Amino acid sequence: xxxxxxxxxxxxxxxxxxxxxxxxxxxxxxxxxxxxxxxxxxxxxxxxxxxxxxxxxxxxxxxxxxxxxxxxxxxxxxxxxxxxxxxxxxxxxxxxxxxxxxxxxxxxxxxxxxxxxxxxxxxxxxxxxxxxxxxxxxxxxxxxxxxxxxxxxxxxxxxxxxxxxxxxxxxxxxxxxxxxxx
Numbered sequence: 001x002x003x004x005x006x007x008x009x010x011x012x013x014x015x016x017x018x019x020x021x022x023x024x025x026x027x028x029x030x031x032x033x034x035x036x037x038x039x040x041x042x043x044x045x046x047x048x049x050x051x052x053x054x055x056x057x058x059x060x061x062x063x064x065x066x067x068x069x070x071x072x073x074x075x076x077x078x079x080x081x082x083x084x085x086x087x088x089x090x091x092x093x094x095x096x097x098x099x100x101x102x103x104x105x106x107x108x109x110x111x112x113x114x115x116x117x118x119x120x121x122x123x124x125x126x127x128x129x130x131x132x133x134x135x136x137x138x139x140x141x142x143x144x145x146x147x148x149x150x151x152x153x154x155x156x157x158x159x160x161x162x163x164x165x166x167x168x169x170x171x172x173x174x175x176x177x178x179x180x181x182x
Contacts, residue, residue, distance in 0.1 A: 003172045005041070009050055011159060012037050016054025020061055026147040030055060031108045032155035034082045038089020039096055039104075040163065042175075048086050052079060077119040081112045096160065105156040106149065113138075113145045 015033035034051040041047035059075055085108040092100045117137050120126065127133035167173045 003170075004175065005043075005046070007166065007173055008037075008040050008163070009046075011163065012050050013054050013057075015155070015159060016051065016058050019058040024147060026144045027151040029151065029155035029159065030082065031085050031112060031148070031152045032105065032159050034085035035089040035101075035104055035108055035152075035156060036159040036163075038086035038091075039093050039101070039160070040089075042093075044090075047090060048083060051082055051086055055079065055082060074116065074119050074123065077116055078112075081108075081115050084108070084111050084115075101156055101160050102153065105152045109145070109149045109152045112148060113141065117141045 012033050015029040015036070019028045019030065033054065037051040038047050041050070055078075088104045088108050088111075092104050118134070120141075121129075121134050121137040127137045163173075
């Protein structure tokens with residue numbers, strides 16, 4: 001495995017494991033990690049499998065040691081959102097810019113908000129299965145959405161910006177290694 005792929009893999013795994021550190025609700029680098037993986041891994045399998053593997057590893061610890069497995073029943077929906085976010089990252093793979101990364105990050109936050117909260121409404125008993133119940137579910141989730149957007153933008157900047165800095169200093173990490181010219 002080359003240094004670039006090894007470094008990208010380490011970044012994704014470390015980002016995934018940060019979920020184990022105490023944090024405010026939805027203030028994790030998970031979506032940013034999936035977006036980053038999709039945008040940087042050329043190998044499609046690696047782009048999709050590594051972020052999911054990092055998430056599953058964290059879920060095993062959280063599910064058994066912290067939350068209990070009953071609270072993990074909607075995780076397949078979260079994994080679906082992660083896969084969609086990796087797909088969004090693949091869309092910007094050849095055109096990474098601050099604007100495209102920020103837009104992709106916001107898009108992934110919106111997808112996560114709508115998909116996961118619909119699943120909460122549809123599969124849990126917290127809200128009545130009516131239009132009003134669905135609206136109540138989405139309304140109750142607005143503070144979590146705010147946290148997700150802030151975290152997704154912040155961690156996307158850290159992951160994408162951090163790797164750009166690493167590429168600047170270590171030629172071997174560049175996709176097409178060539179020395180910087182002045």
